[in-house]
Amino acid sequence: MPVLTRRRLLSGLAVAAAAPLALAGRPSLARPLDDVAARGRLRVAVYRDFPPFSFRKDGVLTGIDVDVADLIAKKLGVRLDCADQMAGETVSDDLRVAVWRGSLFGGEIADIMMHAPYDKEYGLRNPEAVLFAPYHQEGFALARNPARVPSAMLATLPDEPIAVERDSVPDFFLLGLQGGRLRNRLIHCRTPEAAMEKLLSGEASAVLAPQSQIEAALGPRAAEFPVTSVILPGMMASRWNIGLATKENARDLAYAVGDAITAMIEDGTMAAIFRRYGATHTPPPLVD
Amino acid sequence: MKRLVSKRLVSTFALAVAMTAAGMTAASAGGPTSEDLLKSATTTDSVLTYGMGPQAQRFSPLTDLNPDTVKKLVPVWSFSFGGEKQRGQEAQPIIYDGTIYVTGSYSRLYAVDARTGHKKWQYDHRLPDGIMPCCDVVNRGAAILGDKIYFATLDARLVALNRETGKVIWNKKLAEYKEGASNTAAPMIVDGKIITGNSGGEFGVVGMVEARDAETGELIWQRPTVEGNMGTLKGKDSTVTGTLNASWPGDLYKTGGGATWLGGTYDPETKSLFFGTGNPAPWNSHLRPGDNLYTASTLAINPDNGEIKWHYQTTPHDGWDFDGVNEFVSFDLKKDGKIIKAGGKADRNGFFYVIDRTTGKLINASPFVSKITWAKEIDLKTGRPVYNDDNRPGAPAEGEAHGAKGKSVFAAPAFLGAKNWMPMAYNPQTDLFYVPANEWGMDIWNEAITYKKGAAYLGAGFTIKPLYDDYIGALRAIDPKTGKIVWEYKNPAPLWGGVLTTAGNLVFTGTPEGFLKAFEAKTGKEVWKFQTGSGVVGSPVTWTMDGEQYVAVVSGWGGAVPLWGGDVAKLVKDINQGGSLWVFKLPKA
Numbered sequence: 001m002p003v004l005t006r007r008r009l010l011s012g013l014a015v016a017a018a019a020p021l022a023l024a025g026r027p028s029l030a031r032p033l034d035d036v037a038a039r040g041r042l043r044v045a046v047y048r049d050f051p052p053f054s055f056r057k058d059g060v061l062t063g064i065d066v067d068v069a070d071l072i073a074k075k076l077g078v079r080l081d082c083a084d085q086m087a088g089e090t091v092s093d094d095l096r097v098a099v100w101r102g103s104l105f106g107g108e109i110a111d112i113m114m115h116a117p118y119d120k121e122y123g124l125r126n127p128e129a130v131l132f133a134p135y136h137q138e139g140f141a142l143a144r145n146p147a148r149v150p151s152a153m154l155a156t157l158p159d160e161p162i163a164v165e166r167d168s169v170p171d172f173f174l175l176g177l178q179g180g181r182l183r184n185r186l187i188h189c190r191t192p193e194a195a196m197e198k199l200l201s202g203e204a205s206a207v208l209a210p211q212s213q214i215e216a217a218l219g220p221r222a223a224e225f226p227v228t229s230v231i232l233p234g235m236m237a238s239r240w241n242i243g244l245a246t247k248e249n250a251r252d253l254a255y256a257v258g259d260a261i262t263a264m265i266e267d268g269t270m271a272a273i274f275r276r277y278g279a280t281h282t283p284p285p286l287v288d
Numbered sequence: 289m290k291r292l293v294s295k296r297l298v299s300t301f302a303l304a305v306a307m308t309a310a311g312m313t314a315a316s317a318g319g320p321t322s323e324d325l326l327k328s329a330t331t332t333d334s335v336l337t338y339g340m341g342p343q344a345q346r347f348s349p350l351t352d353l354n355p356d357t358v359k360k361l362v363p364v365w366s367f368s369f370g371g372e373k374q375r376g377q378e379a380q381p382i383i384y385d386g387t388i389y390v391t392g393s394y395s396r397l398y399a400v401d402a403r404t405g406h407k408k409w410q411y412d413h414r415l416p417d418g419i420m421p422c423c424d425v426v427n428r429g430a431a432i433l434g435d436k437i438y439f440a441t442l443d444a445r446l447v448a449l450n451r452e453t454g455k456v457i458w459n460k461k462l463a464e465y466k467e468g469a470s471n472t473a474a475p476m477i478v479d480g481k482i483i484t485g486n487s488g489g490e491f492g493v494v495g496m497v498e499a500r501d502a503e504t505g506e507l508i509w510q511r512p513t514v515e516g517n518m519g520t521l522k523g524k525d526s527t528v529t530g531t532l533n534a535s536w537p538g539d540l541y542k543t544g545g546g547a548t549w550l551g552g553t554y555d556p557e558t559k560s561l562f563f564g565t566g567n568p569a570p571w572n573s574h575l576r577p578g579d580n581l582y583t584a585s586t587l588a589i590n591p592d593n594g595e596i597k598w599h600y601q602t603t604p605h606d607g608w609d610f611d612g613v614n615e616f617v618s619f620d621l622k623k624d625g626k627i628i629k630a631g632g633k634a635d636r637n638g639f640f641y642v643i644d645r646t647t648g649k650l651i652n653a654s655p656f657v658s659k660i661t662w663a664k665e666i667d668l669k670t671g672r673p674v675y676n677d678d679n680r681p682g683a684p685a686e687g688e689a690h691g692a693k694g695k696s697v698f699a700a701p702a703f704l705g706a707k708n709w710m711p712m713a714y715n716p717q718t719d720l721f722y723v724p725a726n727e728w729g730m731d732i733w734n735e736a737i738t739y740k741k742g743a744a745y746l747g748a749g750f751t752i753k754p755l756y757d758d759y760i761g762a763l764r765a766i767d768p769k770t771g772k773i774v775w776e777y778k779n780p781a782p783l784w785g786g787v788l789t790t791a792g793n794l795v796f797t798g799t800p801e802g803f804l805k806a807f808e809a810k811t812g813k814e815v816w817k818f819q820t821g822s823g824v825v826g827s828p829v830t831w832t833m834d835g836e837q838y839v840a841v842v843s844g845w846g847g848a849v850p851l852w853g854g855d856v857a858k859l860v861k862d863i864n865q866g867g868s869l870w871v872f873k874l875p876k877a
Contacts, residue, residue, distance in 0.1 A: 047741055048418065049466075086420045086466070087741035093420070094741075104375065104425050105394075105415055115742040122737055138743070166543050167492050167570050172684050172746050175537075175575040183575075184538040190467070210743050235684070237737065237744040 033076075033252040036111055041079045044069040045098035045110035048084040051193060052216035052277035053115055056084070064212075065114035067273045068135065068264065072112075075260040083110060091117060092126050100128040100247045111246065112257060118243030118284065129245045133258040134284035135270060139239035140170060141211035143196070143218065143227045148205035152228035160205035163187040163195035170208035173232045193217050199225060212279040219278050241284040319434040319451065320384060322480050326556050335383040335829045338429045338474035339711065342554040343618040346713035346788050348830045352837040353874050354792035355808045358816040361839065361872050365405030366820075369396065369844070369867035371412075376846020377867055378426040378709070380474065380786060380827035382437070383840070389451065390842060390869050391427040391474075395441040399454060400869065402833060409454030413441045421470040421487075424846045428551070428709070429474030429827075431482065433502050438482060440471035446484060448505060460505040462486065462498070469493060473551030477502055478561065478591045485548025485563060495546030495565045497589060509594035513548060513565045515581045516541035521593050529596065535578040544576075545569035546583040550613040550709055557618070558629060558646055560597055561589040566611035571748055572734070573607030574683035580605055584612035586633060588648060598648030602635045604672060607680045608662055608732070609703035609748075610637040617721070618645055619714045623769050632768050634712055634723045636705030637673075639666055642768050654771025656764055657706040657725050659755055661699050681732050684746050700729030702752045704782075704848060711827055713787040713795065718809050720765045720774055722795045724783040727755040727762060728856060752854035760856065763787070763797055765812060775812030777805075781860050784847050786827025788839075796839065798824020800849070800860055804841050804870070822866025839872040 036042050046054035046065045053065040061082055073080035088094050097103050098113040118134035142152045148160050154177070164171040166188040174182050187204050189195040196217035198204035207214060214227055231238040244261070246254050264270045265283055274281035320328075320336050328334070329341025332350050340346045353361060369377070369392040382389040387408060388400045395413035400406065421442050430439040437451040443465040448457045462484060463469030469488040476483045481499040495513030500506060510520045515530030536544060545568045552563040568576060568583035584603035587596055603610045614633055621630035621642060631645040638660040642652040653666035662680070663673035682695040704726070712723040735749040754760045761779030766772070785798035794815070795807045800823035806816035823845025830839045844867040850857050 050741065053742070084418070086418045088420045089740070090745065090747055091739035091742070097420070103418070105417070105419065106372075107417070117739040117742070117744070119737060119739075122739060168740070169744055169746055172570065172572065172575060175570075176684060180537065180575075180577070186538050188539050188543055235746065240739070240744045242742065 032250045033256050036076060036078055036253060039078070041081045042069070042073040042076060042112070043081045043083065043108055043110045044073070045083055045085050045113040047115060048086050049191070050087075050115075052212060052279050054084055064273055064277050064279065067276070068261075068270070069114055071264060071269065072257055072260045075263070076256060083108075091122075095126050095129040095245055099245050109247070111250070111253060113245040115242055116245035118241040128248055130248050130251065130254055131243055131245050132254045133261040134241040134243035135261050135265060136242040136274075137239055137282040137284045138210050138212060138242050139229055140208060140232060141214050141227050141229050142206055142208050143199060143214045143225045144206040145199065145202075146226055152226070152230065154230060154232070157182060157206070159185060161185050161187055161203065162206045162208065163189055163198040163204035164208055165189055165192045165195055168209075169232065169235055173235050174208060212274070215280060216278040243284075319436075320432055322433065322477065325433065325477055332832050334385070335381065335831050336432055338380055338382075338431065338476065338551070339553060339615070340788070340829060342476070342478070342556060344553040344615055344711065345617055345619065345716070346711060346786065346827070347715055348788070348790045350790055350830055350832060350837050351792040352832075353790060353794060353830070353839070355794065355813070355815045357874055358794060358806050361806070361816055361874050363818065364838070364871045364873050366871070367398070367400050367405045367407065367869040369393070369398065369869070374844055374846070374865040374867040376424040376426040376825055377842040377844030378428050378472075378825050378847060379842050380429040381829055381840050381842070381869065382430050382432050383829065383831050384432055386833065387451070388840060388869065388871070389430045389432065389437050391430055391439050392867055393425050393427065393844065393846065395427060395439075395443075397430060397437070397439050397449065397454075398869075399437070399451065402838070402871070405871065411447075411449055411454050411456070413443075413445075413447065415441070416443050416465065419443055419465050419470070420468070424848060426472050426847060428472055431475040431477050433477045433480070433482075436502070438475050438502070440473060440475055440484060442470050442472065444469040444471045444486070446471075446475065446482070446500070446505065458505040460500065463488070463493070463496075467493065473549060476552055476554060478554050481508060481591060483552065483561060483591070485551050487547055487549035492543040492545070492569050493547060494542065494544055495548045495583070497548055497552065497561070497563050497587075497594065499591065499594060511589055511594040511596065513546040513563070513582050513587060514541050514544035519594055526593065527595065530581050535581040537577060540576050543569055544580065544583060548613065550615065553615055553617060554591065555618040555631070555645060559591065560645065561591050562616035562618075562631065562645075563587050563589060564613035564616065564633070566613055567606050567609050571609065572684055573605055573680065578605065584610060586612065586616045586643070588645070600641070600643050600648045600650065600671065602633070602639065602641060603637050608637070608699050610635070610662075610701075610705065612636065613709070614707060615711050616643070617712065617714050619716065619768070621651070621768055622719060630768070632714065632721050634707045634721070634725070636701065636707060637662065638701045638706035640721070640723065640766055640771060641666075652768070652771050656723055656766055656773065657701055657727055657762075659700040659727070659729060661729070681748065682734055684734050696731050696733035698729055699732055700755065701726070702728040702730035703732075703750060704728065704752065708784065708848065710784055710825070711786040713789040715789040715795075715809055717791055718765075718793075719767065719769070720809070721768055722787045722789055722809075723764050723766055724785065724787055724797060725762045725764050726760050726782045728760055728782070729753055729755055730854075750854065752856050754856060754859070760859075761799070763795070763807070765809075777807060777812055777814065781863075782849055782856060784823075784825040784849055788828040788830060790830060796828045798826065798828065798841055798843070800825065800845055800863055802843070802863070804828060818872070820870050821868070823863045836876055837874045841870055843868050843870055
């Protein structure tokens with residue numbers, strides 16, 4: 001029985017929730033901590049084409065999640081083996097491919113996956129995975145051209161073109177807002193980054209998207225476009241916690257990685273990594 | 289031009305020689321021509337097209353096999369697809385000149401000696417790392433023309449190979465797999481053009497029908513299926529599909545769905561391609577008021593230039609994921625002493641439609657499953673469904689608490705459809721359609737908490753539920769004149785394989801339980817079955833060789849049911865995977 005420090009409590013919430021299943025006698029396929037140490041390598045799944053968290057720059061995988069994964073590997077005293085994975089239809093698909101079943105096309109299962117939601121309800125719906133070690137709280141934000149959109153009040157958004165990532169919560173929110181008042185003014189883009197390009201080029205007057213992605217895309221032009229954190233009334237979560245995922249039987253690995261994450265948050269390393277990519281770190285609340 | 293003429297001369301010459309040597313055989317060194325493909329419904333010594341004829345009736349004029357002789361139908365050989373990669377085998381074999389060309393899961397193509405089962409060659413398409421096809425890693429079959437055999441791949445490419453050697457001749461990108469595109473359907477060849485649809489409806493792509501030069505793979509025309517998008521012809525913009533913003537708000541038409549993932553059929557008489565289109569995007573119907581043309585529709589398209597001749601929308605403003613990709617099968621409707629050029633479509637939404645294939649006008653629509661909750665009926669005057677409005681899943685943003693389910697409605701059919709991809713058959717001798725149907729419904733609600741690529745998301749939650757304790761699958765014989773169900777065969781597991789019918793008063797289809805079964809076409813009496821060792825979700829074919837009638841089918845359980853099926857997936861979880869081609873024959877005397 002490990003000592004219940006605050007850190008362990010934090011990283012262990014989801015593990016405890018999944019424990020009955022872990023004891024149900026499924027064969028052990030994941031590589032818990034000892035296996036990772038023996039192999040000298042930590043396999044980490046990150047999302048593909050997902051700036052500022054995980055993306056390729058000159059062919060090299062980089063970003064906030066990659067840097068955090070690198071520090072986790074260093075704490076464990078092993079080499080980082082980072083694999084970028086295409087996003088599936090939902091995170092449940094990503095968890096299946098990354099940490100518990102693997103890809104239908106073969107290849108290795110990752111020891112941990114970055115950027116999984118830390119959400120108890122969602123964890124219960126995905127019993128094959130463990131969601132643990134929240135390291136950031138993300139939320140939606142409005143970036144606007146102040147000359148064309150004078151206020152960040154969503155209810156009074158003017159009749160101006162607004163860019164959103166297609167098939168996203170901001171998309172659904174604005175399509176449905178006030179009986180579809182802005183429905184014909186939305187510019188649907190493949191990614192939040194593409195939406196931000198519309199704002200920077202002047203084609204759009206505002207963008208509604210996850211705050212980190214907005215901030216990173218603004219980069220040196222941040223002063224021109226105010227960014228306001230927003231709650232989307234009537235929608236489900238407007239803020240959510242980001243953590244890691246592993247297979248349900250890998251709890252010792254989850255403890256060790258959780259300790260590494262907590263230390264990074266406490267000593268300011270996490271905030272520094274976010275700053276490096278132009279984003280703002282928001283620590284997740286200690287009690288879910 | 290010169291090359292084309294000389295090729296035709298060669299094949300005509302070869303045809304003449306071959307006919308002298310072996311009676312009816314169409315085999316030749318030059319390979320099948322476009323003419324041969326058009327006539328393939330009546331050629332009994334080969335299976336040249338997906339659907340056993342361009343109209344895809346899946347009807348064979350052969351009569352050696354019949355309810356009396358079928359008990360003598362015996363396996364001749366079985367061929368394993370090999371490797372560690374199994375999963376769903378949904379292919380229909382192509383048979384030509386003593387060779388069977390069959391595709392396997394994971395974008396593999398095999399050429400096998402039809403007499404011995406000896407493998408001639410195998411092509412394993414190299415799939416890029418990390419592709420995420422929405423459903424299973426299936427492939428539904430190949431196309432043949434001249435010296436080439438063609439198939440489409442999971443990374444959305446079209447590959448032409450030399451059919452003798454298996455060497456790649458060309459390999460063209462159809463769409464961007466990195467944006468979720470994929471391709472699993474059998475291509476179709478009409479007048480030297482190879483015609484394909486697209487997949488990826490779950491990822492916000494726009495449905496597309498494309499024609500390429502079958503010789504070179506060069507693009508000839510493109511026809512987007514969603515209103516407001518521009519088509520192309522010979523590298524230039526051609527015409528806009530429909531009218532911009534007539535049935536879509538804002539710019540949603542640019543990502544409107546309507547994927548043509550099941551491919552199409554062709555009617556040589558009216559010179560029309562028929563393509564079914566998928567469901568619209570985004571999934572929540574309240575966010576896209578309007579009919580959302582031409583999603584969940586059948587389109588008649590001119591094969592020369594890609595222009596739309598007519599459309600018929602089966603589920604206007606779809607809110608249940610009833611995509612309309614199901615095959616449109618041309619047939620002659622004999623009614624009131626007249627023959628009407630019609631087509632039949634068993635839609636995912638539970639209705640069997642009979643449509644005038646020259647005009648797209650609805651003739652009849654009737655349920656082919658026992659429970660349909662989303663519409664009361666199809667109004668034959670307007671051609672539109674009479675909706676049950678309170679059965680439409682709810683709008684998002686109705687103040688649901690974090691963690692709470694939105695309004696849940698029970699809808700039937702389930703989103704996997706009263707009939708999914710598996711092709712039906714039509715028998716012009718019994719005048720009946722044979723439809724592989726499934727009896728299931730679903731609870732559907734707005735999921736208050738879900739996530740997509742690291743962000744909070746609003747998804748739909750589904751639970752699929754069987755409607756009856758003792759069966760889900762039902763092979764049904766439907767009279768297109770009346771819409772009446774003449775007979776049915778009930779199967780415990782959901783049916784997921786194609787159907788074949790013959791002039792010998794037979795209907796063949798496979799079951800997930802592993803059987804290939806034969807039924808009397810007139811009565812539905814089961815007259816033969818064979819256990820193949822894994823679930824059968826492919827489409828059987830029949831042909832003659834050396835004076836004997838053969839039947840072939842692939843075996844290998846998979847497809848969307850085990851991935852998506854909810855309670856149903858539990859029912860079928862003990863079915864073992866496989867991957868093999870089975871060949872049967874009725875021995876002489």
